[in-house]
Amino acid sequence: MRQLWIVAPATLFLAAGVCFAAATEIDQVGQKFSQTTLAVVAGDTVHFVNHDDVTHNINVIDADDNAVDKGLQKPGDTIDQLFDKAGKFVVRCSIHPKMKMTVVVK
Amino acid sequence: MRVCQCLKAACAVVAALCGGIGNAGAVPSFADQTGQPCAACHVGAFGPQLKPFGREFKLYGYVSTDGTPHGPPVSMTIQSSFTHTNADQPGGAAHWFAPNDNPALDQASIYLAGRWAPHLGSFVQITYDGVARTAGLDNTDIRYAKDGNLWDRDLVWGIDVNNAPTVEDLWNSTPIWGFPYNRSKLAPTQLAATLIDGALAHNVVGAGAYTLLDDTVYLHVALYGGLSRDTRNDLGEVPLAGTNTLVGAIPYWRLALQRSFDGDRQYAQIGTYGLHASLYPGGDGSAGRTDSFTDIAFDANYQWIFDTKSVVSDMISAHATWIHEDQRLSASNVHGGANRNGNLDTGRADISYSIGATWTPSVQYFQTSGAPNPMYFAVPSAVPNSAGFVGEIAFVPWGKPDSTWKAGNIRLSVQYVAYTRFNGSTNHASDNNALFLSLWTAFHF
Numbered sequence: 001m002r003q004l005w006i007v008a009p010a011t012l013f014l015a016a017g018v019c020f021a022a023a024t025e026i027d028q029v030g031q032k033f034s035q036t037t038l039a040v041v042a043g044d045t046v047h048f049v050n051h052d053d054v055t056h057n058i059n060v061i062d063a064d065d066n067a068v069d070k071g072l073q074k075p076g077d078t079i080d081q082l083f084d085k086a087g088k089f090v091v092r093c094s095i096h097p098k099m100k101m102t103v104v105v106k
Numbered sequence: 107m108r109v110c111q112c113l114k115a116a117c118a119v120v121a122a123l124c125g126g127i128g129n130a131g132a133v134p135s136f137a138d139q140t141g142q143p144c145a146a147c148h149v150g151a152f153g154p155q156l157k158p159f160g161r162e163f164k165l166y167g168y169v170s171t172d173g174t175p176h177g178p179p180v181s182m183t184i185q186s187s188f189t190h191t192n193a194d195q196p197g198g199a200a201h202w203f204a205p206n207d208n209p210a211l212d213q214a215s216i217y218l219a220g221r222w223a224p225h226l227g228s229f230v231q232i233t234y235d236g237v238a239r240t241a242g243l244d245n246t247d248i249r250y251a252k253d254g255n256l257w258d259r260d261l262v263w264g265i266d267v268n269n270a271p272t273v274e275d276l277w278n279s280t281p282i283w284g285f286p287y288n289r290s291k292l293a294p295t296q297l298a299a300t301l302i303d304g305a306l307a308h309n310v311v312g313a314g315a316y317t318l319l320d321d322t323v324y325l326h327v328a329l330y331g332g333l334s335r336d337t338r339n340d341l342g343e344v345p346l347a348g349t350n351t352l353v354g355a356i357p358y359w360r361l362a363l364q365r366s367f368d369g370d371r372q373y374a375q376i377g378t379y380g381l382h383a384s385l386y387p388g389g390d391g392s393a394g395r396t397d398s399f400t401d402i403a404f405d406a407n408y409q410w411i412f413d414t415k416s417v418v419s420d421m422i423s424a425h426a427t428w429i430h431e432d433q434r435l436s437a438s439n440v441h442g443g444a445n446r447n448g449n450l451d452t453g454r455a456d457i458s459y460s461i462g463a464t465w466t467p468s469v470q471y472f473q474t475s476g477a478p479n480p481m482y483f484a485v486p487s488a489v490p491n492s493a494g495f496v497g498e499i500a501f502v503p504w505g506k507p508d509s510t511w512k513a514g515n516i517r518l519s520v521q522y523v524a525y526t527r528f529n530g531s532t533n534h535a536s537d538n539n540a541l542f543l544s545l546w547t548a549f550h551f
Binding site: 030031051052053054057069071072075 | 140141142143146158159162163166170171172173174253321369370414415416417418507
């Protein structure tokens, strides 16, 4: 019975976490992101979907200029990025230098 | 006889094809470095006509990369052709060539083209000219570029070193990268040309700085200086006897405004560029005077990409430029009795329609006119006026995302140049009309 008191709130907490974590889709079309800025909440995931017929790349750069290279993204591929910390991030394609957007995580 | 000529042309074509072994793209090492097909950067899937991403790649210093390891950024191109002119050219179309119907290996080039450091890249071309049978340094552009923000606006800035005014330019309206992108070296060409229209290419070295603010305002300023005769000789320019000697610094400017609209499907640009230069004509400075030239040019570009999601989308691309040259001919006046003042105006406009980045028909109107100057323009009428049309259709089978052969690319073209006026005369102007069949092969080591 004591174990139930511990497990039930934990399960509810985790379930709430799953419910509140949102997913946003950003299209990559015409060598541009479909949005130039995006506001999300820590724990949200952004799906980057390549709708072009050429390869793209996703680099996530934080305010200290630390970059996470998510690798190459062939036409039709999706790259998921979990934003689990608050801050301002720049997302760029290293192949197409003008292809960039800002993600603000609260 | 005609069968023999056709056989020669076929041999030239096959020779160039056989050379095309390796990995290729637009300037193939650029394609290898970015993992993009030629069609991502180039109208018609073959250089040098640039699409928006091609201009972006150059603006950012040739450094964009897909992040995977690549070998040295070394590429090669080979151009071979067959030229027929309306009338024979007595004495031969050039040394070593017949009066007409000439197959030729036009040129073979090696490129050091790509990223050397995170913000440092180059386009360096070394060319063997198969008509002049000389080799030397061709178009060269080395640049360092970065981006950031100014007044909360996007800013790209860079510095570059190059060897020809407009070789660094992003648009195909300016002389070095303008249409036609290759032409016969064995057909007659008009004698009069403004200084900025290629006359300084590879005879100068210059350093400059450029910026693009808010993806709208582009400014480039540079200073050039003439290379010494020894240096030009070392770089492959021969013969030097009788060539001009540049005196002092040559300021060059470039200002452009650009805008994309209609969901980035359409793009327009207007701009101005120019330079001021002084020289000793024929290298003779004994009079203590120089000829001075001020070139002021305007240009415009328009592109319409029907489907921005696809790099092989049909698209329309148009370019135009007008160059006015003011000539102060003090030295030529003393040496040869030329009029002390003169002018020369050149205008060109072309439009192409690229079908699936495979077939690209193009047409251009060109015109040069100027004040008569009997002792300056070495043409029978003393009037430098020429005008005409260029029509071309190019076929590029590869360089697309789904190309089965990723290792190379070729450009086959048929081009016809028709003159309505040639070196001041309308009589027999059409004798200089030329049919030019070309095969252009590109590959990467």
